[in-house]
Structures are given as C-alpha cells and as structure tokens.
Amino acid sequence: MILGKVTGVVVATIKHPFYVGRRMLMVDRLDEGGNETGAYLVAAAAVDAGVGQTVLVVDEGNSARQVVGDSSAPLRSLIVGVVDDVAID
Amino acid sequence: MILGKVTGVVVATIKHPFYVGRRMLMVDRLDEGGNETGAYLVAAAAVDAGVGQTVLVVDEGNSARQVVGDSSAPLRSLIVGVVDDVAID
Amino acid sequence: MILGKVTGVVVATIKHPFYVGRRMLMVDRLDEGGNETGAYLVAAAAVDAGVGQTVLVVDEGNSARQVVGDSSAPLRSLIVGVVDDVAID
Amino acid sequence: MILGKVTGVVVATIKHPFYVGRRMLMVDRLDEGGNETGAYLVAAAAVDAGVGQTVLVVDEGNSARQVVGDSSAPLRSLIVGVVDDVAID
Amino acid sequence: MILGKVTGVVVATIKHPFYVGRRMLMVDRLDEGGNETGAYLVAAAAVDAGVGQTVLVVDEGNSARQVVGDSSAPLRSLIVGVVDDVAID
Numbered sequence: 001m002i003l004g005k006v007t008g009v010v011v012a013t014i015k016h017p018f019y020v021g022r023r024m025l026m027v028d029r030l031d032e033g034g035n036e037t038g039a040y041l042v043a044a045a046a047v048d049a050g051v052g053q054t055v056l057v058v059d060e061g062n063s064a065r066q067v068v069g070d071s072s073a074p075l076r077s078l079i080v081g082v083v084d085d086v087a088i089d
Numbered sequence: 090m091i092l093g094k095v096t097g098v099v100v101a102t103i104k105h106p107f108y109v110g111r112r113m114l115m116v117d118r119l120d121e122g123g124n125e126t127g128a129y130l131v132a133a134a135a136v137d138a139g140v141g142q143t144v145l146v147v148d149e150g151n152s153a154r155q156v157v158g159d160s161s162a163p164l165r166s167l168i169v170g171v172v173d174d175v176a177i178d
Numbered sequence: 179m180i181l182g183k184v185t186g187v188v189v190a191t192i193k194h195p196f197y198v199g200r201r202m203l204m205v206d207r208l209d210e211g212g213n214e215t216g217a218y219l220v221a222a223a224a225v226d227a228g229v230g231q232t233v234l235v236v237d238e239g240n241s242a243r244q245v246v247g248d249s250s251a252p253l254r255s256l257i258v259g260v261v262d263d264v265a266i267d
Numbered sequence: 268m269i270l271g272k273v274t275g276v277v278v279a280t281i282k283h284p285f286y287v288g289r290r291m292l293m294v295d296r297l298d299e300g301g302n303e304t305g306a307y308l309v310a311a312a313a314v315d316a317g318v319g320q321t322v323l324v325v326d327e328g329n330s331a332r333q334v335v336g337d338s339s340a341p342l343r344s345l346i347v348g349v350v351d352d353v354a355i356d
Numbered sequence: 357m358i359l360g361k362v363t364g365v366v367v368a369t370i371k372h373p374f375y376v377g378r379r380m381l382m383v384d385r386l387d388e389g390g391n392e393t394g395a396y397l398v399a400a401a402a403v404d405a406g407v408g409q410t411v412l413v414v415d416e417g418n419s420a421r422q423v424v425g426d427s428s429a430p431l432r433s434l435i436v437g438v439v440d441d442v443a444i445d
Contacts, residue, residue: 001202001220001255003188007121008175010092012145014136015170016156024090024145026175028121032185032206032218040121042090042145046194046252051177056190056202056220060239061149063252067194074135074152074169077090080252081193086186086204088229096299097353099270101323104348105313105334113268113323115353117299129299131268131323140355150327163313163330163347166268179380179398179433181366210363210384210396224372224430234368234380234398238417241430245372258430259371264364264382266407274388275442277359279412282437283402283423291357291412293442295388307388309357309412318444328416341402341419341436344357 001058003030003083006051010042018073025049025079027057034086043077044068056081090147092119092172095140099131107162114138114168116146123175132166133157145170179236181208181261184229188220196251203227203257205235212264221255222246234259268325270297270350273318277309285340292316292346294324301353310344311335323348357414359386359439362407366398374429381405381435383413390442399433400424412437 004027012019027043028036034054041059046067049055057079058064064078065071093116101108116132117125123143130148135156138144146168147153153167154160182205190197205221206214212232219237224245227233235257236242242256243249271294279286294310295303301321308326313334316322324346325331331345332338360383368375383399384392390410397415402423405411413435414420420434421427 001253003220008177010145010170010172011174011176012170012172014138015145016135019145019170024170026121032204032216038121042092047192049192056188056193056197058239058252058254060254061147061152062243063239063254065151066250067252072155074147074156074167075090076147076149076152078252081188081190081197081202083188083190085189087189088186097355099323099348099350100352100354101348101350103314103316104323108323108348113348115299127299131270150325150329154329161333163325163334163345164268165325165327165330179431181398210382210394225370227370234366234371234375236417236430236432238432240421241417241432244428245430256430259366259368259375259380261366261368263367265367266364275444277412277437277439278441278443279437279439281403281405282412286412286437291437293388305388309359328414328419332418339422341414341423341434342357343414343416343419 001056004028004055004057005036006049006053016074041077043079045079049079049082054083055079056083090145093117093144093146094125095138095142105163130166132168134168138168138171143172144168145172179234182206182233182235183214184227184231194252219255221257223257227257227260232261233257234261268323271295271322271324272303273316273320283341308344310346312346316346316349321350322346323350357412360384360411360413361392362405362409372430397433399435401435405435405438410439411435412439
C-alpha cells in the first residue's frame, strides 16, 4: 500500500456505468518524508476523504472490488484510510 | 487507475482471436499537470474514445475481463471513461 | 518479494474496518547492499516485526489475504519474515 | 498491454515442465516512437512471432494462462499479436 | 518474466510457516546484455538453482502458488528455469 495526498477530483461525462455517481480522486504519491512526488494515481474512496488529506491507498483490483461489494467493478485503486501521522513507534 | 491521452491506433494483422474486430488504442500517460509523459500503454476501450481525448484507464486484467464479458480474454488495460476536467473539488 | 527496513508506524483514525486494531508499518525498500533506498511501502505484518528490523515483504493481494484469513481484506503488502542475513550460500 | 520487438530466444536446459518445448522470446519494449528502450521481458507466444517483429504483449498471469489453456501454468507475459503499424486514426 | 542472476541466500529465523525449510534466493535482474543491474528481488525456486546461475523468474503470485501446490502460500516470485544462453534465433 502507499501514502498519498488528495489533490483533486476527476470529472468525466462519458464513463463506464460503475463510475456513475462515484467520486474519482487524484492522489499524489508521497515520499517517506511526506512530500508530494508528482507521481499520481486516480482512486475511488472507501472512506470519506477530501482534497488536502493524506490517505492510505491499496492499488490492487481484488481488494478494491471486495470493498465496494461489486465483483465486476473495473476498479484497481482504493482509498482505505485517512492518515493522521507516521510515528517512529 | 491512471489518466492518459489517446494518440493512435495499433494495427495488427496477426493476432489472438479475442482482438479480431477490436480497436487497440495507444494511450500516452499524462502527468499531474495534464502533460503527456511519453510513457504509453496499449488499451482496449469500454467507452467510445478517440485520438486526442483524455481518458481514465484501469490497468488490471480482472477488471478488463469483467467489462468485456469474456473471462478468458487476454486483456489487461481498458479505457473506462473520457475525462473532461480535473477539479480542485 | 523484496527486502525492507521498518521505519515507522502509520497512524490513521478514519479507516476501513479491516484496519481497525492492525499495525500498518512503513517499510523502506533496501538495495542489494542492504542500504535504504527511500522508496517505501506500507505493509501489515504476518510475523512480529518492529522499527529498525529488516523484513521480507510479499507485495501481492492474494498472498496477503490468505495469510490474514480474510478473503475480503483490502490488503496488498505483507511482512512474512524478519531477515537476519543475506549469505553468499 | 505494451509493444515490443522480439530480439532473441531464451535457451534453458533446466526448466519447469510447463516450459519444455515452448519458445521463450526476449522482447525489448518499444517507446512511443517505435524505438527499442533496452527494457525487456521474456514472453511466450500465443501467435507465431519471430526475431525482428514488433509484437503486442499482455503482461498478466491470468490472461496468459487462459490463452495457453493451462490454469496451472507459471506464466505471466504473452505475445498476442504481431503489429504492422501504429496509425493516427 | 525476467532474467536474473542468483547472488545469495536470505536467512530469516522469524518467518511465516510457509517459508520454514525453503531457500529464498536473492536474484539480481539482468539487462538485455546479460549484465547485473543492481535491482533485485527475492524468489523461491521451483527448479534447482544456485548462486552464480542465470535464471528465469516469474513474478506473479498465482503462478507461484500453482507450482508449489499450495493455494494459500504467501509467495510471488519463483525461479522456473536455469538459462544457458539467449540466442538470436
């Protein structure tokens, strides 16, 4: 899994039915120091997450489909947590 | 999932039967600013998409097979949306 | 599979139910010489592993779900060993 | 999926039974301009393809196993087409 | 699939039960010219392979689990051949 920061929302008129009514978020990957890297992915959200938040993303299709409860969803990247901090134990 | 721009169509005479009659599109990955990166992938399309359009691509085999309704399709990359804009919420 | 060093713990208040009560560890990938690379991933642990230890990580969802015994877990990266040494046979 | 050029044949005496009698081809990934990149993968072929040809490769295990009709094949990369051209529609 | 050279053996006292009694090998990826790249992965072996040998590696979990005959193995990378040569057909 990776950490990222939500930077925007993808707006698409023409899309697969699965995506109708779903928010697709731009997520910029963070480096270990918590800085944005410019490398992004587009993810759906399993928890409430908004622009500016740091999130935990699972980038794997079967995980994503289980969470949305739709075994035929064309989906790979999913936000599963909002991160408060990275502690040194 | 990633964003890309459709830049061309792959023409192949010799191909696996699954690909007969299917359009295979060259998709150049976009960076967060919407600029082409030169890194591409070849994708089938689940929605109508043409050269010059910005698209949302799921790069995962099980997603792709579900959408085309063929559990034996040798397919990994699929266009699932045409993107109008990336908004800052 | 890859080798990494555990460098911290991810703290998240808002998260998918699967992650409640689970430790999510920051793991910095190591190069062949055993040096940290700065490229990290976030992993759950199937064995007891703490900050500063070198670990073996499987980065694949089906592996991870089998080990945690939850076929619907949104999980991809899992620590499966604590590494003592890399020997030249 | 990606485009590549076949550059050679992998010769292995000791191998898993699945690979006995199968040609394993070296495929150099091509950039968008059709130039070799030096990044390669080793692929089996679902269509007849030889050294010097440009090919379409699916790099995903389930796709590859479906095509060879062996659900236990330890296989990930498969050539599914010989590419004649990339057209701008 | 990729080509690599076996460079060492990973020694781990604490590990998931699946790994007890199994050799985990460090494999350095080779470039197209057969030179080590410094990018490695840790793999189990489906054929007998030792330090210094060039090997064919499948980096995909379902392949690996089929070969070891354990559908719950937390495993992704597997050596499936020892390579003698790469021929230009």
